[in-house]
Amino acid sequence: MSKSHGPEQLSLFIDGMLTEKEAHHIEKHLEECAACRRQAQEMRRLRNDLVEFGVPPLPAYLVHKVLRKYQALQQQPSFWNSFDFFTKILRPVTLVLAIAGFLVLWFYPPAPDPLVSEAARKYTLIFESTPGDSILSTDDQALNFALNMRPATTTGENK
Amino acid sequence: MGMEYTDDQYELIKASQAGDSKAMASLLEAHAPSVYAFLCHLSNDSVLAEDLAQETMLRCLQSLKYYKFRAPFRAWLFRIAVNLFRDHRRRMTVRKYTRSGNFEDEQYHPPSTDPGPHLQAERNERKAVLQQALGELAPNLRMVIIMRDLQELSYEEIAQSLKWRMGTVKSRLFRARKELAEKMRPFWEEP
Ligand SMILES: [Zn+2]
Numbered sequence: 203m204s205k206s207h208g209p210e211q212l213s214l215f216i217d218g219m220l221t222e223k224e225a226h227h228i229e230k231h232l233e234e235c236a237a238c239r240r241q242a243q244e245m246r247r248l249r250n251d252l253v254e255f256g257v258p259p260l261p262a263y264l265v266h267k268v269l270r271k272y273q274a275l276q277q278q279p280s281f282w283n284s285f286d287f288f289t290k291i292l293r294p295v296t297l298v299l300a301i302a303g304f305l306v307l308w309f310y311p312p313a314p315d316p317l318v319s320e321a322a323r324k325y326t327l328i329f330e331s332t333p334g335d336s337i338l339s340t341d342d343q344a345l346n347f348a349l350n351m352r353p354a355t356t357t358g359e360n361k
Numbered sequence: 362m363g364m365e366y367t368d369d370q371y372e373l374i375k376a377s378q379a380g381d382s383k384a385m386a387s388l389l390e391a392h393a394p395s396v397y398a399f400l401c402h403l404s405n406d407s408v409l410a411e412d413l414a415q416e417t418m419l420r421c422l423q424s425l426k427y428y429k430f431r432a433p434f435r436a437w438l439f440r441i442a443v444n445l446f447r448d449h450r451r452r453m454t455v456r457k458y459t460r461s462g463n464f465e466d467e468q469y470h471p472p473s474t475d476p477g478p479h480l481q482a483e484r485n486e487r488k489a490v491l492q493q494a495l496g497e498l499a500p501n502l503r504m505v506i507i508m509r510d511l512q513e514l515s516y517e518e519i520a521q522s523l524k525w526r527m528g529t530v531k532s533r534l535f536r537a538r539k540e541l542a543e544k545m546r547p548f549w550e551e552p
Contacts, residue, residue, distance in 0.1 A: 213535035217509070219516060244542040247549070249510040255488050257398040257511065261411060264397065265389045268418040269382065275423075 212238060216245050365430040374434060378425050389418055392435065395512050396442050402507045403446055405496050413449065417442040435514065436521035443504065443522055450500070487548070494544035502537035509534055 214220050215228045232239045370391065376384035396417055400410035420441050428437055495503055504523065508514045514522070520530045 209539075210531050210535040213538055214531060217516070219531075241539075241542070244546070244549075245538045248538060248542055248545065251487065251491055251545070252506075252510045254484075255491055255511075257394070258401045258407060258410075260394040260397045260414075264411065264415060265386060265393050265418070268389060268393075268415055268422070269386055271415075272385075272419055272422045273382070275419075 212242050213245060216242060216249070366433045368434060370434060371430075374425070374428065374430075377422075378428070385422060389421075392421075392438055393418055395435075396438060399439065399507060399512055400442060400446060402495065402511060403500075403504060404449075405492065409449070413442065413445050416445055420445070432521040433515075433518050436518040439508070439514070439518070439522035440524070490548050491545065494541055497544065498537060498540060502533055502540060505530065505533045506537035506541060 211220065211224070211228055215225060218225075220228065232242060370388065373384050373388050373391075377388050393414060397410060397414040400413045400417075401407055404410050404413070417438070421438055424441075428434070432440075495507075498506070501523075505519060508519045508522065509516075516527065516530050516534075519525070519534075520527050523530070525533070
C-alpha cells in the first residue's frame with residue numbers, strides 16, 4: 203500500500219465512493235502497484251462470490267402471517283384499551299353519584315351551627331328594633347357585635 | 362433537520378401509516394425478502410432468521426406511525442432487524458456461528474442455467490467455504506459487509522441502520538473485506 207492513499211481508499215474505490223480526482227489517483231496507482239491491484243481484485247471477487255452465494259427466498263407465507271398477526275393484535279384489547287373500557291363505565295357512575303349527592307343535600311341540608319343561628323336571630327331582632335342607619339356600620343361595631351352578640355351603641359357610650 | 366427522505370415508496374408508506382392494509386401488504390412484500398436474506402446471512406440460521414424477520418415486520422407495522430421520513434425507510438427497517446438480532450445474541454451469548462448447514466438443504470441459488478453436476482459441486486463447496494468464513498467474522502464486520510455487498514445498501518443507509526458514523530462504516534467495511542479476503546485466499550489459490 204503506498205503512502206499516497208489511505209487503506210480504506212481501495213474499498214471506497216470499488217464502491218464508487220471517491221471523487222473523480224481521487225478515483226483517477228487510485229487508478230494510476232493501481233497501474234504501478236501490484237499489491238494494491240491484487241487487493242482491489244480480491245475485493246471485487248469477494249463481492250461477486252457473495253452475490254453468487256445468493257439470497258435465500260422469502261417463505262411465501264411470511265408476509266401474510268405477519269399481517270394476520272398484526273391485525274389480530276390490533277383487535278385484541280390491550281391494557282390501555284381495557285382501562286378505557288373502565289372509564290367508559292366509571293363516567294356515568296360518577297355522574298349518577300354526583301346527582302344523588304346533590305339531591306340529598308337539597309332535601310336534607312346539614313343543620314346549621316346553633317351558635318350561628320342564634321347570632322343571626324339576635325342580629326335580626328336588634329337590627330329591626332334600631333331606627334335609622336345600621337348599628338353595624340363601622341368595623342368596630344361589627345367586631346364588637348361578633349364578639350358579644352350585641353351592638354356597640356354609638357361612640358363611647360358603653361365605656 | 363427538516364430533511365425528508367422521500368423515496369418512490371413515499372405514497373405506499375403514507376397509505377400504510379393511515380392503516381391501509383393493502384398498502385401494508387405491498388410494503389412488506391417489497392422489503393421482507395431483503396430483511397429475511399439479511400437475517401439469514403447474519404445468523405446463518407434460516408429458522409431463526411424467519412422468526413426475526415417476522416418480528417421485524419410486525420414491529421415495523423406497529424411503529425410505522427413513528428416513522429417521520431428522517432432516515433431512508435430501508436435503513437429504518439434494517440435498524441429494527443439489527444436491534445432484534447442484537448437482542449437475540451445477548452440472550453444467546455453461548456451461540457456459536459459455525460456452519461450449521463441449515464442452508465444446505467434449501468436451494469436458494471439464483472436460478473441460472475444448469476451448470477452440470479461437476480460445476481454445481483464446485484459451487485456448493487465455494488459457497489460453504491464463504492459461508493464459514495463469513496461466520497467467523499466479528500458480528501459488526503459481518504453485518505456491514507452483508508449490508509453492502511449482498512443487500513447493496515448505500516453507505517448512508519448502513520450508517521443510519523447501525524447508528525455508526527460514516528467514517529466507522531468506511532473503516533469497518535474495509536476491514537471486513539480485508540479479513541474475509543484473507544480467509545478466502547487459500548481457497549482461491551487452490552489449483
Ligand atoms: Zn499500493
